Amino acid sequence: MPPSPQSTDSPTNSGPGQKSAAAPQTSTDPTCRYCRRGKAVPIRWRLCNPELSARDRSLITVAVLTAGGNTDQLGFHIGRAIDNGVTQEELIEAITHVTFYAGWPRGMSAMGVAKQLFTDDK
Numbered sequence: 001m002p003p004s005p006q007s008t009d010s011p012t013n014s015g016p017g018q019k020s021a022a023a024p025q026t027s028t029d030p031t032c033r034y035c036r037r038g039k040a041v042p043i044r045w046r047l048c049n050p051e052l053s054a055r056d057r058s059l060i061t062v063a064v065l066t067a068g069g070n071t072d073q074l075g076f077h078i079g080r081a082i083d084n085g086v087t088q089e090e091l092i093e094a095i096t097h098v099t100f101y102a103g104w105p106r107g108m109s110a111m112g113v114a115k116q117l118f119t120d121d122k
Helices: 044-050 053-067 072-084 087-101 104-121
Strands: none
Touching: 053 072, 053 087, 053 104, 072 087, 072 104, 087 104
16 A cells, blocks of 8 residues: 555654654644644734735635624724725625625625725725
8 A cells, every 4th residue: 555645754753644743844834833722813823824915814804704694703804904905995896706606695794894894984
């Protein structure tokens, strides 16, 4: 039987699919020193996973909250997205795009939150 993709012939591995204690940690390793022991707070998550900018991460967060119908958290994250450089037009476009996949009620609920925030800012 061929070895599993995770195993190597290296004597430092303790078994197939198991990492050695001396194995280097990569930025996407979920056992990153900042993320262990329940300390995966947003600032530390960005330190461990720099592949996405704060702007992109915020846009994704708004899209996921919209798709899930989580409007309670959406107001805060729309504000953070704007702080991170996402424009109002981009947020409206993202919510509109998600609406076609997640459903009209969720999209319109999210749009209501966004509209309220955008009109409060003016």
